[in-house]
Amino acid sequence: MKTNTFFKNLSVFAIAGLFALTSCEKQTEVPENNEAEENNAIMVAEATASSDAVFIVNAVPAGAEKDSVATSDLHTNINTYLNANYSGFTHFKAFKIKKNSSLEGYIVVIKYNEKPVGLLFDEDGNFIRIFEQRERGQFSGKGWKHGGRFDGRDGKHRDTIALSSLSAAVKTYFLISYPQDTLLAAHAGKNGDIVVISANNGLYATLFNSSSIFVKRAQLILKAGRKAAITQAQLSANIANYLLSTYPGYVFHRAYEVKVNSTTQAYVVFIDSNDTKYALHFDASGNLVKTVVIR
Template identity: 45%
Template sequence: MKTITRNRILLLLSAILFAAASCKKENTTTAGEQISLPSGAIAVTSGTATEDAVYLVNTCPKGGKLDSVAFSALPAATVSYLSANYTGYTFQKAFKAKSANGAADSYVVVISFNGKPVGLKFDTAGTFVSIFEQREARDLKNKGWHPGGRFDMRDGRCRDTLALSALPAAVKTYFTTNFAQDTLLHATTTKDGSFLVISASKGLFISAFSPAGVFVKRTAITEPAKRSEVALAALPAVARTYLTNTFAGYVFNKAYVLKTGTAVKGYTALIDASGTKYAVAFNASGDWIKTVTVR
């Protein structure tokens, strides 16, 4: 009886270990594994033993296809846009997207910016259209993210928010020494450990610091104006629609309404789109004015 019981226990333990191993394999995609890719998915990072590969999704029309093109084949307007908005970027690859009937639809361009992949859509004339959503391999066919993953901020919990008092001493000292006139308003961290600080001084600024607290750059995101923080729902509907259509899978961080006296002058929204931070400005009606790539 003892032998039978012991054997049953061993069989049960073996089954549990096998199931655990199977689940782990299904939820990870290393460089050597094969996965079923949705149509139009483009790899932008390779999988490793500890990280999933990352893909752009929804890059071409249903039933269409992607043809690889060289950087030299991109329209001049596309090259100019990249240079103006992603200083120091590195080109990775590009495609011409075609519809099911073979007609040219758009260009898909993948770059590396601050060590992170960015996928952009341009129309056939080279004009910017939108930023593609990125997903880890395990999330290609679900809601687009998982807890603890690269894009888990999409759950809306703002875990990247950092108390101003928790900023490294080096960051605080830099502001005291170089921007003593600034009022610090908000701070966040990025996946690589960098710090972004929003401050006010005759306008709003975002200052970026390395994980070690070393100053990287300062970006003006609004003109001088009276400001108040507002919720996403307080932005005009046309502005919210622009964010949804232009930055697929974006994460809202902060927004401000800008006023001259009591008259609304415009709005600025701070967002994260697949790991890259942007400040997007709108006029009083919610029409898009400009986008500033922050980090």
């Protein structure tokens, strides 16, 4: 009888342990949804076999609530902005932000170049900022991990390409199509596409796909003058504050100061925000003039 009782108790403990192990495994694989809720997070990309789920964070202000809204009900200014800055985008999710039944603004998530972009607009459809994105499990702390899709936030610029390493096809394209361009810098995306920054009176960003085939060319600024590379620390307080408030979690890539003689005319700053690359043109006082979405 004692032997039977021993094995019965052992079975109970084994089953309980199995349930506990299963519970722990599930909790490790899929964090509780309330963690996302506490961080005002909205899923913008589901998990795959090779990548974790992605959320925009700090999306809903304290005391406010979000309601799903059809894209056809968005303020007309929003679609105007999206078409002008994210040509070829597709709508993914949209919400109205309300506080005490009063409309406070809109959250809009789009897909651009197969990547999610979350944007905040005010109640009149004016752009406010880009939401920071984080992978599941990275809500706290620095918000990224080595090997994750946002590992470029370590600031090591592993995507920089030496101009001498550009393919013969890219070099030939510039020799034939834009022989007056002076190539300044280049960087690659995780999918293998390449952005080349060049000067020819103004500054330009030219995009090639992973096969070195031309995709598009964007004029960033049309001003004559010397284009001198500057560091992030050399940016004015106006520019630094704008980048921090408008692109939280952004990665600085490079910047140029445009001068005629010794007088500053403008600045162009290149950043990465959630794996989407932007070039921003500021005037000599550090006020935003234009934003160009490169890829």
